Amino acid sequence: MTIIPKVQIEQVSIKYQTLDGETNALENICLAIGEGEFVSIVGPSGCGKSTLLSLISGLLKPTAGRVLVDGKPPQTSSQKLGYMLQQDYLFEWRTVYKNIMLGLEIQGKDKHSVKNKVHNLLKQYGLWGFRHYYPHQLSGGMRQRVALIRTLAVDPEILLLDEPFAALDYQTRLTLEEEVATILKRANKTVILVTHDISEAVAMSDRVVVISRRPGRVKADFAIRYAAGRLSPFETRKAPEFRDYFNRIWKELDIHVEGTHAQ
């Protein structure tokens, strides 16, 4: 019996059509992601990293090839996926608590059954005292934590994180990386993180996939292993292997080609 990967992407290509012509965003992507894996996707900006997440979530359909989640084509109504965007997009007219309840409301789930879980998350992230506040009264880091709890409240099996820390300042970012990695690994969630920050990718994940510039293809696939075992992002940054992984990924990301591209 073969093990079915949690997320399977088979020879997927996607083209965007506009009046001026068409753009090949992704070309022939093949990727299999196992249950409980934490995979980061890095690549130069505009390579179609975010498009990949939209495909997995079912917001977009591929032009060719197929995407399977648990062996079936994904649907936004499947309720298996949690999606975190670059900004928190909290609704200003809802309190923290009501923002967190948004997903449950839409999916028509019983709020009482998850009450305890949500309350624990709020306490764990130091937001309990702020649950009746409105988003504009919170700092950037707190807002992104609320967004995280909103995503976790619907108890998704797979989390799609689209540069969720990019808009935060450095200190907040490190703290949040630590919190998110710890909480998601403990819950054994399958995580796909899109980022342009190599150190974030190496620090947080079990695996880093490098996508080439447009049209995006899988260029390299690194398994991240530390001799000391599974470490938290803070600890990995101090591990001897960290620098090595960083440099190897940096080389694969042909960012330096920018200047010589037109030769």
Next chain:
Amino acid sequence: MWKEHMRNKINRHLSRGGITPDHAYYLRQIRLKKLAVWATQFILLVTLILLWELGANMRLIDPFITSQPSAIYHTFWRMAKDGSIFLHTGITVLETTLSFIIGTIAGSLIAIFLWWSDFFSRVLDPYIVILNSTPKIALGPLFIVFLGDGIKSIITMALTISIIVTIVMVYTGFKEVDPNKIKLIRTFGANKLQILEKVVLPASVPTIIAALKVNVGMSFVGVIVGEFLVARAGLGYLIVYGQQVFQLHLAMTSVVVLIITAAILYQMVACLENRFLGWKE
């Protein structure tokens, strides 16, 4: 002694809530400035009324044409005693409220329809643009032919003016909702009705309230114009009647009541803003 006591009392009142002497001073300065603005506004009003009254008494202006505050005051009391001013104001307010409510609801529903159907919003776009730039008042005489010289024509007049503005403002508000918020809610599996209910409508509440504020004024304009054309009652009718029989006291009194009524209606809508926008800074 007594003066000193009063001054201390005023100072204490102006700096109430101060947590340090500096903070108290800061509060006092801010409140003094606010007070100065109010006082000046009040003095300006009183001065204008006094100049008008004195000018008329000294025959610098002709009160037969311009009327004068004391005459307006007397006219008002006379009409208050026989109740006629309330009747006319009531009719105008009723007509305005009716067209305001119908205009707001119908305009918002049409805006929702346009948001829902991209195809029809494109189809109807040029019609709305042209209707928006047409001076709707020009249609007044036609409405009288179509609908007769009663309240129906007046309300139709007011509706035509207010509904187009509502559609345009509310629809523009809908279109300006952050597409990422819609993407976010779609990732939870939201359908179109949920997108409307959970994102588009609540995000547009500030725009809708702004539209309401404009709408109140627009409905008022429409009703008054309608009354000019056809009515046998209402403030617009009183103004035209006063002008035709050259009773300028009557016309001027009606204008004053009109101004006060408009201010009250506007304030009532503005109260909604405080009620619904508690989440704003």
